[in-house]
Amino acid sequence: MASSTGHTRNPFTEVETPAVGVKLEGLTKSFGDHVVLDNITLSVEPGEIFVLMGPSGSGKSVLLKHIVGLEAPTSGRVLVDGHDATSGETREKVRMAMVFQAGALFNSLTVYDNLALYPREHRVADEAGIKDKVMRALQILSLEDAAKKFPSELSGGMKKRVAIARALVMEPQLMMYDEPTSELDPVMSATISEIIASLKDEYHVTTLVVSHDRELALNIAERVGILMDGKLIFLGKPDELRQPKDEQVAAFLYPKIDLKHPRYKKLET
């Protein structure tokens, strides 16, 4: 159920909380001499679904870590709903959830306990209420049968869905996905893309996806950014990417497989 007020409709409590925006102001991050993010300025609007693309190693995941407060900028600022992302208080004021690339599920806990950890630790509800929330999230992602399983017993696609369900239980105002479709078959990738889009549509949660999956970006994004060598080389609507004018963008999104002149040989010379 999309909200017309720019508010996140909570899937569990039906209470509306404001969706939040994210602003990066001249974000630069270096590890030693290596500049990973170079003066990135970008804003993600409340309730928007923004996809950040780029080749492996271009700094996409590092950028997400800055938003969630796991990394501090070398220079520049990251603001989440106007609050500095490096401050621990921001995580108390804004409910942010992140779906990690490998899921980052707690291996010693069952799927149910993975989902129940956040509400238990934050005493969001009593045990019966927590059970309702967890079962609802599992139901949304068709994972009811996996509740008693451990993460090691799940397939790659199921792990991703459990990670999304765990994020959903947090009732987030900002949802971030790090490579949600990597290592998945095309059908499962499409399923995950559909889940991301429908969660955003239903609950109007601000969604930031980091991916190099072209289909995901073209089909679910409202805006797309392309990061290359730490610089933002494209920012615009997904339709602009169907026939990109920029050579770098075209080479990244629609690479030609040239068996006569393979790329790795060009790289060697």
Next chain:
Amino acid sequence: MKQITIILEGFGSTLLLLVRSLSYLPSLPRQRARFIEQCYMIGYTTLPIVAILSFFIGSVLALQAGYAMQNFGAKQFIGSLVGLSMARELGPVMVAILLAGRVGSAITAELASMKVYQEIDALVTMNIPPARMLVMPRLAAVLVMVPVLAIIADLVGWFGGAIVAKYVSFISIEPEGYFSVLRRYMKFGEDVAGGLIKAEIFGFGVVLVCCNIGLNTRGGPREIGAAVTRAVVVSLILILVLDYFVTKALM
């Protein structure tokens, strides 16, 4: 220079972790399930190996002492020697070393693997401080369980010494005589309690250091192994360095 920076960073991060963990102590009642689980891991599962090793340490102490002391007719004092050695030094140090090898290594391996596989990052994004959920219950558990382990180590070590004293032919001291000398020359309030204080400090230090090294692991699976080795080595050095200073302070 780089090594010095690493050591100072290690000190700093350990102290920070200690302060953070202690600040979450009031939430211990909410963490009671994890606290009980850690008591089981630290206490119950370490108990058999502590008992076996203390028995043989007490035994070999009595054997060596009996062999050396028979030459000048002082073997009747074996009870006090074994009693004092176990209570003041060997009991606490041995418990701490076993704790480093058995529990400390497991803690570092678990936390380092959680760090490498981003479970720690997931906790941070969920606004669940790792120090509250993973460190504080372990520190509280070690404070409760180490004195118990040290007392058992003392008792079993004394008992091992008594058996050797009775059954080894060149010693042949009855348990009554052995324990009467042990009681006569030991001040329980000072010797046993001093040993328990030492064990408490060593055990707490070992768990804190192992948690900190685990939580600061970076890299891939190979670094998990390296972190475990580092944690055990640092713990052993810590135990022996602290041993001198705490012993001196308690004299």
